Amino acid sequence: MAARDDAPLQTLFLPLSQGLLRWPEGPVAFLRARDGWPLREQAQGREVVCEQSFAPFAKALESAGLVVSSELGADQAGRFGLVLVLPPRQRDEARALFARALQLVAPGGTIVACQHNDEGARSGEGDFKQLTGLGGSLTKNHCRVYWSAPAQGQHDVELASRWARLDAPRSILGGRFTSRPGVFAWDRTDPASVLLAENLPADLAGRAADLGAGYGYLSRELLERCPKITALDLYEAEGRALDLARVNLAEPPRALPLQFLWQDVTAGIEPGYDVIISNPPFHTPSRENRPDIGQRFIAVAAQALKRGGRLFVVANRHLPYENVLNDSFGTVRVLAERDGFKLIEAVRGGSR
Structure with missing residues (x-):
């Protein structure tokens, strides 16, 4: 790319x-x-x-x-x-x-x-x-x-x-996470991710994926809030962030299979997920504005979810995601809106 x-x-x-x-x-x-x-x-x-x-x-x-x-x-x-x-x-x-x-x-x-x-x-x-x-x-x-x-x-x-030493990994958020300068929202919790985490239903169950996992904030929140998740794959294109996610989930809330995948989500991921969460990027590290990246994340999630599988995606309110959501999913609804962000739940239909 x-x-x-x-x-x-x-x-x-x-x-x-x-x-x-x-x-x-x-x-x-x-x-x-x-x-x-x-x-x-x-x-x-x-x-x-x-x-x-x-x-x-x-x-x-x-x-x-x-x-x-x-x-x-x-x-x-x-x-x-x-x-x-x-x-x-x-x-x-x-x-x-x-x-x-x-x-x-x-x-x-x-x-x-x-x-x-x-x-x-x-x-x-x-x-x-x-x-x-x-x-x-x-x-x-x-x-x-x-x-x-x-x-x-x-x-x-x-x-x-x-x-x-300026970009060396260090503890943030009261020692709950390790992060470093240059990683997305490196020294704070991104408000869009917080909105998603606060609205995760406790009954989510099965195999899950976090697309664009960053330093692992949403993945840890998912595991802490949803005890029925049985396996989790973290997809992240930025290797520096993925290394931090490995540290931040080295001791997960409970024992379960974890995969840390240095991978471009837009190229596709493996199928078979019950739950996918994502706060997708909308620009590249070269600062190129790319809302199509988030649109592609959504399309890839639809292909990777089982029938009845659920996607939770959060984004800036103005980003044009509705068309691809409606084209790719059977049911789409806005769960929450706050501070210019929207959280959308989409349920996979179809025969799979």
Whole structure:
């Protein structure tokens, strides 16, 4: 699932295409990598190692023939003459990513980063300059691409060490969950998810799935509120969130089979569920607005539920989900509305 109009990806390669920077002889690392023609064009014939923990983006990169890792380990430190970065919007996560890029870059190497102006480009460049020094910057496509001076140990070691810990997992909500910056609603309970949890019927029973499980808030709520659930599968495309869900359900309210599936729900899931819950995303990590993702979650849920199976989906009130719900389910009703959100229960009809 490559982004359809990825301005930061295009702009990232500008200093290389203009000859302001040169590709190194050895391997290149690309953090938060995304597929697209600029990468394919520039990476041709070069060793580019892509780090991407979002399953659809990782699959697209692999389909393009690129080497992909969910996370480059400490054994890769100092290996790369060039490190490319597409920083996330969340500032602590971005700062931690800059610190990791500094660990990965070889002596004398360069780090290049790019952000959209609406996604914190100016503050990102300021943070980057503070950490590494600034070799230069350009603006185009409503984006800012900036790069480090050649890495010669001139950076602030103490600052790099402090920033490297900024997105470390930590306890939230009074110790009930573990989370980290950059994960959806990372330090709070999302009000839409709370609305869904508070309206879960206690009589829900059988095999269940949580589509877009995040750090596991709704899954734990389901197990605590619905004692007749006998098995639960957590589907989550963001590997960083799924790792947290494993921690947060390491000791579930009762013993039952759990599966943690790093998977793009829009590609389909296995059938046979009695209950599905979901607070589906409506944009990608590249901030592309995609209400069709939530629509696809609903269609996939309909295919995966048994006859009489129940879907509980929560969303912003304005999102256009009603048509796909009515087309896919026998019975559809709004259970609750609050603070701009709607909770819908849909029951699977048909012969299955």
